[in-house]
Amino acid sequence: MTSTPELLIGQTLDFPADPFEAGWDVVRHDARGAILIENGRIAATGTADDLRRSHPTARITDYGDALILPGFIDAHVHYPQTGIIASWGKRLIDWLNDYTFPEELRFSDPGYARQAAKLFFDLSLAHGTTTVSSFCTVHPASVDAFFAEAQARGLCAVGGKTCMDRNAPDGLTDTAQSAYDDSKILLERWHGQDRLRYAVTPRFSPTSTREQLQALGALWAEHPDCPMQTHLSEQTDEVAWVRDLFPEARDYLDTYEAAGLLGPGAMFGHAIHLTERERARLKEAGAALIHCPTSNTFIGSGLFDLAGLKSGGQTVGLATDTGGGSSFSMLRTMAAAYEIGQLRSRPPHPAELLWLATEGSARALRLDDRIGRLAPGCDADLVVLDLASTPVIAQRAARAETIWVAVFPTIMMGDDRAIREVRILGRPVDRVFEAR
Template sequence: MAELLVGQVLRFAGDPMVEGPGAARHDARGAVLVAGGRIAAVGDPAALRAAHPRARVTDYGDALISAGFVDAHVHYPQTAIIASWGKRLIDWLNLYTFPEEMRFADPAYAAAVAERFFDLMLAQGTTTVCSYCTIHPESVDAFFTAAQARGLRALAGKTCMDRNAPEGLRDTAQSAHDDSARLLAKWHGVDRLSYVFTPRFSPTSSPEQLEALGALWAAHPDCLMQTHLSEQMDEIAWVRGLYPQARDYLDTYESFGLLGPNAVYGHAIHLEPRERDRLREAGAALVHCPTSNSFIGSGLFDMAGLVAEGQRVGLATDIGGGSSFSMLRTMAAAYEVAQLRGHALHPAQLWWLATQGAARALRLDDRIGNIAPGMEADLVVVDLASTPVIAQAAARAGDLWQALFPTIMMGDDRAIRAVWAGGRRLAG
């Protein structure tokens, strides 16, 4: 049966990072027709009701209907260690991340965490995630099984590490290649699932492993490749010591075939001029993880400068280095980081980064991240008066952006009234 969702509707006709807030389209009283898992039409509620009299109508009143949030960089195995007392990146990995990831050799444990992870994400209005798993193939199976059961569009890959990690978390160049190939054959393109080649980062992969994964990616160029880049200065110094022949951090990937238009690099805070030039030339994506960058003390992402250069930028929570599952909180943190760099991001830009911008970083903006006919029906319905303090601020608003900004800055799961994925209501 077709579904007709009525409320305020927010969508984009362009990129507000480049074109400004005018790229957004807001219907104070609009409707979205959903049929066959896709958005069939967007328009006036009365006209759509008349044209589709058998559609089931859900009227959300003044709530805002938007594309579901897209989280372009997460570590679902770190669900249980979120908000652990933090040090620097390398200390955090050794104290918290690696011990926790060793537990994912147990398929039952991996399955339990995957179920909890997706429940937490959906409660925050996130309908698509791109995740790192662990070195264990079982962790990938658990992730995709849980996503498939919910009908979600989801991306992930086995994390590959063959050095500078505990014995229980090291694979080899050959096993990383072979496991990734098997998991790709099993999951890629099944329902709404996509496999992503996933070397954790250069310090935990030998040149031989990076070369093997580069060769595998070259054989399957339609897949994404995700990794980390230039998150902290001590990390960069570590990379220089491990790869003395490399021109810079990016070169440790580029020289092994791990740079291209389907590459997705998390963090990218401390980039050299050559790296910025090559990333733009290659058409790679950079993913801003503001709560993580603050929590672990990594630095301030240069959003304004990178966008002005023409870089492709998305937004992510980076759970569990990130300190919140909420893309609302992540938008707020992105605003705060930009303020510290002397640039105020408009609410339209923040919302775009968390929806179509993140989808574009994952090469999925033709399918998700916006409300338009033919797009997959992944939607979130947001209450713009979810708490007394947000309600009093929204009541004073003169336009949508003044009404929406308090929810961006102070909203949480209480603001998420309903979530739809693939045309099915999963929450609310």
């Protein structure tokens, strides 16, 4: 079934190359740009005048001065932690024991998992996020709830059963064999259905034995088109714990590499405290690192070396890491990445931040052929930003002489009020939570 072509008009930004590599001045801005949508995909981009002339019968939606971007892509989240976001005063290990594990135990109830998945996607979409990569819990029902909710909304989503066979409470552990078996069943049920992708998901080396990591490595080898997601070098005491648990390993990354969990499609959350060997192997293997700035500061993990890793040729995505991260907003996440960059003496440019939250994260997920770009053939998952959403932002943007000066206040101070509209496959989303 075909749909009537629709022409969206507003400000647009075109990223012909990674601005970290090519410089932000390669980005093309059109104050009256347009995007033609046909059958859920982007059919053409250009100036509003040109596309009006070439497609005179298209239905027109004019957003005025609002900025049309690819929908934000959150490359590392924990949807089961929605209920414990902004919990006080813990570092990583205590966070898991005192907050995360008690909450995840509740996901043994399929009904609770379904309610949590619905709330999670409501909140994500309200903040302009159209794709997520999420850890679920050890319970297969939590994975079914996540994917069923995403599928019902037509979303592109990545997720997987979190596997742990040690150092976790009864009720949250599996075994090497059951982790393999359950993950395989879920993978075969969901991977490739509509816009869904299954991710092989060991939580992290401290909660998986060598046998479990090897079993999941074997599963990934059987399905290399799937992504693999886990955590790496988030906190220094975590790194020391891994050293005690795996005395034979050269470093933290080696615990995954020895099990066959390093390669293209691997996504490592945090990756703050890396050795030079780890940096070299991650790049050589074609893995992705996921920057989680609000989580890294909220839990006190450290300062991710965004500039150094990008200049070293690493693939980097951006993520909220909710609920360790303190916001569902990718705008707030970009702001935190900027602040951490300032502390490391190399603040990212607004172009780099917007690219990270869209195409950069899409590359990390190996989905940049379908999402994260305003390019013909890509799925029309879009967010429309109001660049004057609050009085303080509006008065700052009114003084702007360039698009970057206009958009930067929204990055630094914007929230869900800046999200004028969200579209999935070209269709506007009815948001449950409207900005007030």
